[in-house]
Amino acid sequence: MENQMVHTLINPQNGNLAFKIFSFEDDSYFDHIQRNNYYSLIWLQGNGIVKADFSEYEFTGNSLFAFSPYQPFMIRSKKQVTGIALHFHPDFFCIHKHQAEVACNGILFNNIYKPPFVEINQEASPKLKVLIEQMRAEMQNPALAQYELLISYLKIFLITLCRLKAEQQPDTFIATADVREPFILQNLKDAIERDFKKKHSASDYAESLNISAKALAKITKGHFNRTLTELISERIIIEAKRELYLTNKAVKEIAYELGYQDEYYFSRFFKANVSISPQMYRETVGFGRSMLN
Template identity: 60%
Template sequence: MLQTSNHTLIDPKTGNLAFKVMTFEHNIFESLQRFNYYTLVWVTGGTGRVQADLSEYEFTENTVLSFSLYQPFKILPETQLKGIVIHFHPDFFCIYKHHKEVACDGVLFNNMYGAPLVSLPETSRQTLQLLAEQMKEGIRIKGFAQYELLVSYLKIFLIMLSRLKSEQYPQQATDMTGDDEPFVLQNLKDCIEAHYKKKHAVSDYADMLAITPKALAKITKRHYKKTVTALISDRIIIEAKRELYLTNKTVKEIAYDLGYNDEYYFSRFFKKNVEVSPQVYRETVGSDRG
C-alpha cells in the first residue's frame, strides 16, 4: 500500500511551493525529475541507484541524496524504499545569500563533478530525524516568526549534512581550504560554467586562469581524475541533454546555442559521449517523462 505524508508551505505571493517536508513508504522519483527547487531525499530504508546528470551511483539505507535547481535525476530502486523528502525554493532559502553560515553550495549542491550522496552515521540520525519532525510541525503551525523558525531548522540540517559530506568526500571540499590548487579548480569550474557555450579549448581556460595548459591539466587530473577537455565536454553534454528533453528546439538550434556551427559535428560529439544520437536520446527520454 502506498503511503505518503506531506507538509507544504506555499508562497502567498506566487502560489508556488516554498518549503515541503514529505515522508514516503514507496518508491518515488522513478521517472526523470527536474525541479525548480532544491531537493534532499533521505532514504531511511531500501537500496538502489540514482542517476544524476551524466553519472550513476549506488546507495544504501540512511543515505541522503541532494539535487540542485533543475538538476535532472532519477531514482532506480532495487528494494522497496522509504524515507523523507525535503524541498525548498531559493526564494524561501537562498544558499548563496547564506553561504558563509551554511557553506552547502559546491558541497551539497551545484557540484556537477561530485557524487550527490551523504551517508548518515548512527550518531547523526536522531538529530536529523528530530529536525525533520520540527520542520513538519513548524509548517503545520502558522504563527509568529514561522519563516525564521523553519529557516533555523533547515540551516542546522544543511550544516550537518555539509560537514558529513566534507568528511566523506574531502576532495570535493578542498575548494574551502584556501591552498593554490583548489583555488585554481574553483576558478576553472566558474570559468567553464560562464563560458562553456562559446569556449571549448583548454588553452582558453588556461589563459583565463593565467596558468599553462600543462599545469592546469596536471592539477585537474590529480583532483578530478579527468582531463580539462572532459570537464568541458561534461558541462556541454549536461546542457545538451537538458535542452533535448526540456525544449522543442531542433538539434541544429541546440548545437548553435552550445557553440557548434556544424550540426553534424555536434551530433558526432554527442554520440561519442552519450553513445546515442541527440535525436535518439530525445525520443528515449521523452518516452520516460511520465
C-alpha cells in the same frame, strides 16, 4: 521511516511550492526524470541507483541526495526503498544569499566534482530526524514567526549535512594510483574556476596544463565520471543560474560576461543543459519572480 505524511507551504504571492516535507515507501515519486524549480533533499533507506546529470550513483543503506533547481535526477530501485523528501524554493531560502551563514553551496549543491550525496551515519541520523519532526510540527501549527523558525531548523539541517559531507569527502584526489594525477586534477579544477568565463573548449585546458587532450580526457572521466566538456559546461551553467537569480542583468549581458558574443547561442546552450531558456529560469526561480525580498 515514519508513515506517509505530507506537509506543504505554498507561496501566497504566486501559488508556487515554498517548502514541503513528505515520507515515501517506494520509488514511484522519483522513478522518472525530475527537473524541479526548487532544491530537493532526498533521504533514502534501501538500495538502488540515482541518475543525476551525466552520472549514475549506487546507494545502499542510508544516504541523502541533494539536488539544485532544474538539476535532472531520478531514482531506480529493484527492492523497496523508503525515505523522506524535503523541498524548498529559492524564494523561501536562497543558498546564495545565505552563503555566509550556511556554506552549503559548493558542498551539498552545485559541486561538479563531488557525488551529490552524503552517507547518514548513526550519530547524525537522530539529529536530522529531530530537526525534521520540529519542521513538521511547526508546519502543522502556524504561529507567530513560523517562517523564521522553519528557516532556523533548515539552516541547522543543512549545516549538519555539510559538516558530515566534509568529513566523509575531505579530498577525492588522494586515493589514486598515479601520483601525478592529483596535481593535474587539482590544477584542472583551479583552471576551470579561473578561466571558465573565457575558455570553453577542452583543448584550451589541455594546452594550459601541458598535457595531451586525450590523456586529460581519460583522467577526467576516470575521476569525475564526466567529460571535460561536461565539467566546463556545468560550471558555466552554475554561474549563469546565479546571475539570473541574484541580479537583474539582461540575458545578453550575462552571456557576454560568460564569454558568449552571441546571446542566442548562449540561450541555446543554457536550454540544452537546463531544459528551459534563461528567461524562463529567471521567471520561475529568479530575480524577476522574487525581486530578492
